[in-house]
Amino acid sequence: MGLVVAIFSIVCAVIAWVRSRDRAGGSRSWRCRVKAMGWGVLLLPIAWIALWLFGVNPATVGLLLLSGAALILLPGVAADLAAVLLILLGLYGLAAAFAVYKYARQGVAWAGADYIAKPAAAHAKQVAISWKTSIATAVPHPPKVVIPSPPPKVVSLHQDIVSFRPGPWYAALASTGPQGYVPVLLAAFLFLAFGLWLVPRTLGMHYLLVSRLTNRVQRLSETRTDAVDTAAAELRRVERDLHDGAQARLVALGMSLRAAERLFAASPGAALALVGEAREMSSRALTELRDLVRGIHPPVLADRGLGDAVRALALDAPVATKLDMDLPGRLAEPVESAAYFAVAEVLANAAKHAQARMVEIHMRHTGDVLRIAVTDDGIGGADPAMGSGLRGVERRLGTFDGILAVNSPPGGPTIVVIEVPCALLSLKTSSS
Amino acid sequence: MRVVVAEDLFLLRDGLVRLLEAHGFEITEAVSTGPALLRALLTYRPDVAIVDVRLPPSFTDEGLQAALAARRQVPGLPVLVLSQYVEQLYARELLADQAGGVGYLLKDRVFNDDQFVEALRAVAGGGTVMDPDVVSKLLVRRARDEPVTRLSPREREVLALMAEGRSNSAIAQRLFVTEKAVSKHSTSIFAKLDLAPSDDDNRRVLAVLAYLNT
Numbered sequence: 188m189g190l191v192v193a194i195f196s197i198v199c200a201v202i203a204w205v206r207s208r209d210r211a212g213g214s215r216s217w218r219c220r221v222k223a224m225g226w227g228v229l230l231l232p233i234a235w236i237a238l239w240l241f242g243v244n245p246a247t248v249g250l251l252l253l254s255g256a257a258l259i260l261l262p263g264v265a266a267d268l269a270a271v272l273l274i275l276l277g278l279y280g281l282a283a284a285f286a287v288y289k290y291a292r293q294g295v296a297w298a299g300a301d302y303i304a305k306p307a308a309a310h311a312k313q314v315a316i317s318w319k320t321s322i323a324t325a326v327p328h329p330p331k332v333v334i335p336s337p338p339p340k341v342v343s344l345h346q347d348i349v350s351f352r353p354g355p356w357y358a359a360l361a362s363t364g365p366q367g368y369v370p371v372l373l374a375a376f377l378f379l380a381f382g383l384w385l386v387p388r389t390l391g392m393h394y395l396l397v398s399r400l401t402n403r404v405q406r407l408s409e410t411r412t413d414a415v416d417t418a419a420a421e422l423r424r425v426e427r428d429l430h431d432g433a434q435a436r437l438v439a440l441g442m443s444l445r446a447a448e449r450l451f452a453a454s455p456g457a458a459l460a461l462v463g464e465a466r467e468m469s470s471r472a473l474t475e476l477r478d479l480v481r482g483i484h485p486p487v488l489a490d491r492g493l494g495d496a497v498r499a500l501a502l503d504a505p506v507a508t509k510l511d512m513d514l515p516g517r518l519a520e521p522v523e524s525a526a527y528f529a530v531a532e533v534l535a536n537a538a539k540h541a542q543a544r545m546v547e548i549h550m551r552h553t554g555d556v557l558r559i560a561v562t563d564d565g566i567g568g569a570d571p572a573m574g575s576g577l578r579g580v581e582r583r584l585g586t587f588d589g590i591l592a593v594n595s596p597p598g599g600p601t602i603v604v605i606e607v608p609c610a611l612l613s614l615k616t617s618s619s
Numbered sequence: 620m621r622v623v624v625a626e627d628l629f630l631l632r633d634g635l636v637r638l639l640e641a642h643g644f645e646i647t648e649a650v651s652t653g654p655a656l657l658r659a660l661l662t663y664r665p666d667v668a669i670v671d672v673r674l675p676p677s678f679t680d681e682g683l684q685a686a687l688a689a690r691r692q693v694p695g696l697p698v699l700v701l702s703q704y705v706e707q708l709y710a711r712e713l714l715a716d717q718a719g720g721v722g723y724l725l726k727d728r729v730f731n732d733d734q735f736v737e738a739l740r741a742v743a744g745g746g747t748v749m750d751p752d753v754v755s756k757l758l759v760r761r762a763r764d765e766p767v768t769r770l771s772p773r774e775r776e777v778l779a780l781m782a783e784g785r786s787n788s789a790i791a792q793r794l795f796v797t798e799k800a801v802s803k804h805s806t807s808i809f810a811k812l813d814l815a816p817s818d819d820d821n822r823r824v825l826a827v828l829a830y831l832n833t
Contacts, residue, residue: 473727502708
């Protein structure tokens with residue numbers, strides 16, 4: 188039995204240790220790992236002590252199993268059950284202590300030593316005593332508790348309470364004599380206290396988990412709505428721009444060409460002028476399409492990724508821009524795009540509203556977080572709640588659990604920090 | 620004059636080839652991918668190459684990368700890069716080796732075939748041609764800076780045209796002034812920007828671009 192318990196405990200501990208790696212956030216330090224295993228670590232030794240004190244009975248075996256499960260599956264239902272079992276064990280201990288106390292008061296000789304010496308066969312007989320009667324005898328009231336005498340007939344007290352094989356605690360009781368209830372009482376209080384201490388913690392953990400999940404679900408549905416709205420608005424904008432821009436120009440171009448066709452025979456000079464006009468128009472249509480595409484997904488971003496795209500932004504910015512970058516690869520395309528437009532918006536704000544003369548962009552990817560800080564020396568006073576631009580950026584970043592923080596006291600400087608959790612996809616291959 | 624054309628869209632490639640042949644150019648090879656372009660550039664060493672920035676197989680800036688790689692091996696190999704977009708970043712990379720023989724134009728500049736062919740010949744001759752879009756962005760950027768503010772509006776116009784890679788006579792034609800007036804403006808510009816004057820057209824363009832690019 189001892190071997191089985193030991194193997195079980197070791198297996199649980201090992202599994203818990205391996206699993207703790209995820210919860211420790213990949214940290215290699217053993218302190219973090221133990222911390223991640225939580226108080227489940229404590230539960231297993233407690234179960235051992237319970238086994239040792241109270242012997243193999245449903246409560247102690249249950250505690251052992253549950254503490255193993257709690258250790259592995261924490262925070263799960265097992266932890267709650269383990270806490271409840273601890274309390275039950277404590278109550279059981281109290282009842283036992285009380286019974287022992289009564290025995291002691293009546294001066295009944297201890298059967299503990301006898302019991303220890305008893306052969307297994309005699310013990311097996313005792314096991315047959317039903318659970319029900321044993322519970323009944325465990326309860327100090329009614330006072331009709333039958334106290335068997337003479338002593339050889341005394342079924343061990345522990346047996347009275349739980350009809351399973353008792354643990355070595357009887358030996359302790361036997362050796363301490365009539366005062367044996369003291370250690371039992373202490374143990375009972377210990378278990379009770381630990382159980383009561385544990386209950387709010389496991390319940391609290393559940394509450395925490397549930398509230399955390401509720402928050403997460405709320406946040407996800409918010410950002411999903413934002414993402415859907417943003418995408419729809421973007422498509423509407425593209426449709427409108429195409430409709431009023433390039434499409435209209437192409438219609439006009441077709442009409443000009445048709446007019447030129449008609450004029451060709453009669454007045455080649457006028458026809459030629461019209462064709463020239465048509466060419467101009469196609470050029471303007473191209474320019475419009477180009478600007479539109481730039482607003483959807485800038486080609487340099489597609490070609491080179493975020494690093495070079497931000498470099499290109501800095502080159503195009505009307506404000507002198509200093510760059511400090513450490514981005515050794517590509518990110519997921521949607522993240523790159525969101526980060527790019529965020530920087531573009533912030534840069535545009537710096538030039539337009541803050542009247543900045545100098546902008547610094549710091550961009551780093553460390554520990555699976557992309558962090559961009561844009562600082563300008565403008566007049567400050569930027570407030571994301573006021574303008575729609577930064578709000579839009581915030582919403583767009585929110586889809587990736589990214590954040591935008593603005594610190595812009597009146598008089599400047601303005602610091603905008605963007606953080607997006609994301610993985611680095613690949614190391615840079617193209618030279619630049 | 621031997622030309623290599625790199626363009627992946629058949630319609631545009633065909634149009635370019637026809638336009639060039641009509642102007643008496645000899646098309647050595649018309650390719651449609653980045654690797655094929657690099658091979659053609661290094662094998663034939665054409666007088667000039669017309670390169671689309673975005674090419675298969677990756678459909679990123681493969682054409683530009685191939686052109687830059689070829690120029691690293693054959694310094695000054697004339698390349699005119701055509702693109703739907705002009706990026707200052709790419710312009711910088713093309714200009715970085717200071718070797719000349721570089722052009723960077725929007726695709727629709729082809730509509731004006733006379734100017735386009737002129738630009739192509741200039742690049743083949745070791746000149747530098749930059750799209751007005753690139754130059755205007757450079758100028759916007761420097762517009763608030765000290766020496767540039769001292770230029771007169773006319774001088775700024777001349778500066779922009781110089782940066783695009785136009786010769787004095789072309790600038791004169793464009794602004795309806797005499798060549799002498801242009802060279803006077805240019806001397807004044809170089810003095811105001813504190814640049815060393817140069818008679819060599821290409822060196823002048825490079826100097827102006829380098830100034831604007833810093």
